[in-house]
Amino acid sequence: MISSTFNFSSTAIWKTLAFSTLILIVLIIFSNQPNSLQTDIIHVATNQSFLPLNTTNISHLVFGLVGSTKAWRYRKSYIESWWRPNTTRGYLYLDRTPTDDLLPWSQNSPPFRISDDNSKLLVETKHVAPIMVRMVHAVIEVFREEREGVRWYVMGDDDSIFFVDNLVDELSKYDHTKYIYIGGHSESIISNQVYSYDMGFGGAGLILSYPLAKMVQQNIEDCFRRYPYLNSADLILMTCVNDFGVSVTPHQGLHQMDIRGDASGFLSAHPRVPLLSLHHFDHIDPIFHSMDRFESTNHLMKAANVDQPRLIQQTICYNRNLNWSFSVSWGYSVHIYEKLIPRSILKIPLETFKPWIQKAKPPLYIFNTRTLSNDPCATPHVFSFESIKNINDYESKIITSYTRFGSRGLPTCGFANNHSVDSVSRINVVSPNRKPNQNGKTECCDVLEIDDMGVAKLNLRDCMNDELIA
Structure with a gap:
């Protein structure tokens, strides 16, 4: 009986010693690692654990915007809109x-910092x-300012x-614990060729995981x-990121807007991805022709603040x-x-x-375009x-109203059987107050009525199984 008890106690002691030794070895290994590894372990443990239960929200994003004091007085309205x-x-x-005319600093603007003095480095x-070094160096500066809980x-x-x-x-939708660099291409073929198709263009937004x-x-x-x-900030960052073994993940919702003039054709046929950014508003006409650039930006935000996922999505x-x-x-x-036109045509932007x-020669854009014409059917x-x-x-719904921009100055299309759209003055579009279906298809819509007052009513909805848009 004494021998049996002794054997049992010995076994328990050896198991305890073995487990304690294993724990000690693990602690020694981690204590000998660089401080940066310890910091990363703490960051992941405190902010990135339980990923399936902790969905990315606005607090996980940090914006680093680079500008000049001279330009800020007339550009701040763009930033304050969002x-x-x-x-x-x-x-x-x-x-x-x-300068004094910018002080006191507006509470509606992001807090400002003065860029680091890089003169010794230069x-x-x-x-x-x-100037390009200063712009890229902002990544260091914003990382230094904000780290806690950032993805x-x-x-x-x-x-x-x-x-x-x-x-x-x-x-x-992305794993923020991996090395990810998201950017948008230029709309201009020549810009992508001069710089790189593997580069994100910075005005559209460059997104880096932690x-x-x-x-x-x-x-x-x-x-x-x-x-x-x-000699380009975007090219410098792309080249450095490539040295780390990371390539750009392109996103069609990021828009550098390397176009000029009337952008309405581009914005009226957006790809089937959420709109993430716009840029170069100083180089295009106001996107709403009856308003100036800043009024136009705020007007677009009226719709964005109600239903951002559906914004400029084409149906x-x-x-x-x-x-x-x-x-x-x-x-x-x-x-x-005034003609039945296939979706495959209508989804191509009007130029x-x-x-x-x-002075660039065709092809000009990284997407197809439809040329303007005086054909009343096109x-x-x-x-x-x-x-x-x-x-x-x-059911909770949203109604957006649209009014006629102006007369085309063209006769009725022969395919319309003398039914001219000139009689329509307003369009009301009813949509569900929820995100569009994420099943890989666009939404469908119905023309509910066109009343005697010239008001057309459309209804957006999920497409039915096997429904054709034709």
Whole structure:
């Protein structure tokens, strides 16, 4: 009996010693690792654990916007249209202290910081583009300011217009613990060829996951030393990120807007992805022709603040009795054609705009376009977004209203059987107050009525199984 007890106790003691030794070995291994590894372990443990239960939200995004004091006085309206004080995280990095006319600093603007003095680095590297170094260096500066709970760093310019709710939704689809670099291509073929198709264009927004931003913060100054001849901030960042083994993940919702003039054709046929950003509003006409650029931006945000996922998403439907085609760009415009035109044609943007490089030769754009014509069957009647309201019937819905932009000055299309769209003065579009179906298809719509007052009513809805848009 004594022998049996002794054997049992010995076994228990040896098991305890073995387990304790294993724990001690693990502690020794981690205690000998660099501090950065310990910091990353803490960051992941405190902020990135239980990923399936902790969906990305606006607090996980930090914006780093780079601008100049001189330009801010007339560009701040672009940023204030989407910035949410006390909610959005981030900073505006200026080249010098704000002048008296900008003080006291507006509470509707991002808090500002003065960019680091990089003069010693510039002397050492003999870099050819000091301004571009300053812009890229902002990644270091915003990372230094904001780290707690951050998943994504969104870098932009002082005229970048972001759609924050859509950004949050889209970034929640990616694993923020991996090395990810998201960007948008230029709309201009020549810009992509001159720089790179593997580069994100910064005005559209460059998005770095936390691990990648940390790596950039630790290595970017060495990158300046390796590539002192690069003269573009976006190219510098892309080259450095590629040295880390990371390539761009392109997103069609990020828009550099490398076009000029009337962008309405582009915005009325957006790809079937959420709108994440717009840029270069100083280089295009006001997107609502009866308003200036800043009024236009705020007007678009009226729709964005109610239903951002549906913003400028294209939906197409037909009135076969009248031979009319309707193309809805939700929250922006409605086009009516006096002919039944396939969706494969209507989804191609009308070339209302001009190329970014004026003397460039075709092909000009990275997407197909439809040329403008005086053909009454190919030229739409255009209606612009006017107002938006919520209604609560048996189901919560949203009504957007669109009014005629102006007369086409063309006769009725022969296919319309003398049914001219000139009689229509307003279009009301009813949509469900929820996100569009995420099943890979666009929404469908019905032309409910066109009354004697010239008001057309359309209804957006989920497409039925096997329903054709034709």
